[in-house]
Amino acid sequence: MTKNHEYVSLATLDAAIVMLKNIGREDDAKALLKSFESSQDAEFRQPERDPFGRSIGDSDAQII
Known part of the structure; x- marks a missing residue:
């Protein structure tokens, strides 16, 4: 997952x-x-940009 x-x-x-x-x-x-924190840009961390409106449930994933 980290390689892709x-x-x-x-x-x-x-x-x-x-x-x-x-x-x-x-x-x-x-x-x-x-x-993922070190390899993705700030846009990746914006759940509101998800085209399917999926929410982020894990509190650690919400803060990256």
């Missing part, structure tokens, strides 16, 4: 973070967030 970050939506990132946390892989979730 330019093709991943914020909603998909959110789903991946939730899934990783649910299976007890908190460190992997944090690493994934950190990777």
Whole structure:
């Protein structure tokens, strides 16, 4: 996912973070967030720009 970050939506990132946390892989979730935080521009972090109006449920994904 990190290698193809330019093709991943914020909603998909959110789903991946939730899934990783649910299976007890908190460190992997944090690493994934950190990777996206450093590789995506500010526009990526604007959920209101999602063409499908998907919300971001995970509090960590909301703050990147």
